[in-house]
Amino acid sequence: MEKWLMFMEIYQMKKQGFKIRRIARKLGVSRTTVYKYLEKSPEEMAEWMASTRKRKRKLDHYELLIHTWLSENPDLSGAQVHDWLKERFADLSVGESTVRSYVKELREKYNIPKVMTPRSYEAIPELPMGKQIQVDFGQSKQKTTQGRTQKVYVICFVLSHSRYKYAEWLDRPFTTKDVIRAHEHAFEYFGGVPEEMVYDQDALIVVSENGGDIILTEEFQTYYRERKFQLYVCRKADPESKGKVENSVKFIKQNFAKNRVFRNIEQWNEQCWEWLERTGNGKVNNTIKKKPAEVFSVEKKHLKPITKKIIHSPINSSIARVVRKDNTILYESNRYSVPLGTYDKHNSVYVNATDDQKLRIHESMGGPIIAEHQLCEGKGELIQDRQHKRDRTKGIPAYMKTVSEAFQNQDKAMSYLMEIQTQYPRYMRDQLKIISDSVKDVPSNIRAEALNECVKSRFYSASEFKDVLTHLIRQQQSTKSTEMAIQQMSAGQSNYDNMKPEVRDLDPYLEVLEGAVK
Structure with a gap:
């Protein structure tokens, strides 16, 4: 029957001209679900509903087992039932949401209400004026003027006695520096500082809590010592201990932020502060039955005056x-x-x-x-x-000029290097390095000769230049060795004037000749 009511609501809203996105948002369903329902006519929907009632479901085979579990354990959750089924029937393929829906139907069918263990609360007397401020964080997703989604973050301060509120938003996550700055703004807004501040165990403020030993972050510890207020940190998983600010954050998100279009963070904060004066602090509170602004006009006198402003420069947020x-x-x-x-x-x-x-x-x-x-x-x-970024072209011209200066004819060398750059544009730096290293300690005339030979033979490559240079160096070394030998022989010619050739004995030759004659 719920599906039929859903269909009728979607059908009526579409008929009234609502867009798919708006229908989905109002009914709390996905756009896919809205499209699925709109594809069917009322007759088709009725037929489909009738078919689902007759259709045998996959979990019907396990109805007796699940009923037994629920009877023996009334507090059993749908997630536990899903896990127990997977434990006993490994081949069963069914989603957790399907199991939860089935468990809900069985509870209604067999009248097995889920046993809850509610937490016991007691009323707490109102705190004295100026005694306490509660602090909490929240976040919300807003539509922008461009049709996108912007995530915004809020920190809220509430005076416990008057419920007078202050809120500040950011379009990025808060840092400890942001939290400290928001504290100063809140104290300026309230016109004073309370005796006690109440916080959740947020990582921006508290590092750890071990049996009552609170370790604050370094930045907030510095600020806490300068402001000299008492500090109360709630236990983990205990939001009720700061229920006033929890309700205030929810109130801000539901009444101020919901369905509001986000343009920029400055305008968003200005709109929020106007809302605080108009509604947040100007509307009668359901608990104290008074307007927070009226009670605050009296409570303000009980806050400790701000004697000095905290200078944020000593606090390092790097x-x-x-x-x-x-x-x-x-x-x-x-x-x-x-x-x-x-x-x-x-x-x-x-x-x-x-x-x-x-x-x-x-x-x-x-x-x-x-x-x-x-x-x-x-x-x-x-x-x-x-x-x-590495500018790979920057420095190449200067590098080419430096290499060209190693030659006598710099213009010719530069033209040669430019031809190499045309051939190897990606490897020009490597080409220049090879040429630069190869000409070190080489005479200028050999460098010039190698350059002339490469240009003449069209050897536009650093490796070919190096080969030509090496050949010329070897050739010069060989020529020098020959010249040195000739010079040495010329210098020692007078020593051979008195030398006589060695005369060998003829007998071995005669023996060879006699053997040939025979």
């Missing part, structure tokens, strides 16, 4: 990040570039997100800025500064 091999750092699931060579010089750098959505990267804590990027809202993106 976060260390490891420099990756590709000279990038990872921040909130995105990669941001740093100058080439940073990886070789520094193992880590420090990043700081500014109020104007900039990410500044420092080479050391409080050191000079080596890179600055616009924060990216997406995930898995590479944000790269053009100056951080």
Whole structure:
């Protein structure tokens, strides 16, 4: 019957001109479901409903077993039933949502209500004026003017006695620095500081809680000591202990943020503060039956005055990040570039997100800025500064000029190098290095001769130039060796004037000749 009612509501809303997206949002279903229902006429829907009532379902075979489990364990959940079925019947393929629906029907069919163990509460007397502020965080997804979805984050402060509220939004997750700044804004809004602040165990404020020993984050610990208020941290999984702010966050999300179009964070905060004056603090509270703004006018006098403003500069909000091999750092699931060579010089750098959505990267804590990027809202993106890219063309002309200066005819050498660049544009730096290394300690005349020979023979390659140069060097060395030998012989000619040739005995030759005659 519920499906038939759903069909009728969808059918009527579509007839009234509602769009599919709006129908799905109002009824809390997906657009696919809306399309599925709209494809059927009332007659087809009735036939389909009748077929589903007659159709045998997969879990009907296990009805008796599930009924037994529910009878013996009234507090059994649908998720547990699904797990028990998988444990006993490995071949059973059924979704958890199907099991939950089936369990719900069996409970109605056999009148087996689920036994709940509710938590016992007791009324707590209202706290004195100026005693306590409760703090909590929330988030919401809003439609933008471009039709996209923007996730926004809120921190809410509530005076426990008057229920007077203050809220501040960001279009990115809060940092500890943001939390501290929001505290200062809230105290300015309230006109004073309470005796006690109540927090959840949020990682921006609390590092750990062990049997009452609270360890705060370093930044918040510094701020807490300067402001000198009492601090109360709720136990884990105990949101009821700060129920006033929990309700306030829900009120802000449901009454202010719901269905509101997001344009920019500045306008969003201004609209929220106007809403606080008009509705959040101007509407009668259901518990105290008074307007928070009226009660606050009296409670404000009981807050401790703000004697000085906290200077945020001593609080360091920089976060260390490891420099990756590709000279990038990872921040909130995105990669941001740093100058080439940073990886070789520094193992880590420090990043700081500014109020104007900039990410500044420092080479050391409080050191000079080596890179600055616009924060990216997406995930898995590479944000790269053009100056951080290797300009592979930059330096080649200067390199060519340097190499050409090693030759007597620099213009001819430059023309030759330009021809090589035409042949090997991708490897020009390597070509230049080979030529530069090969001409070291080589006489200028041999360099010139090698260049002339390569141009004449059209050898436009560094390896061919090197081969020609090597051949000429060997040829010169061979010529020098010959000249040295001739010079030595010429210099020692007078020593051979008195020398006489050796005279051998003729007997061995006569013996050979006699044998030939015989």
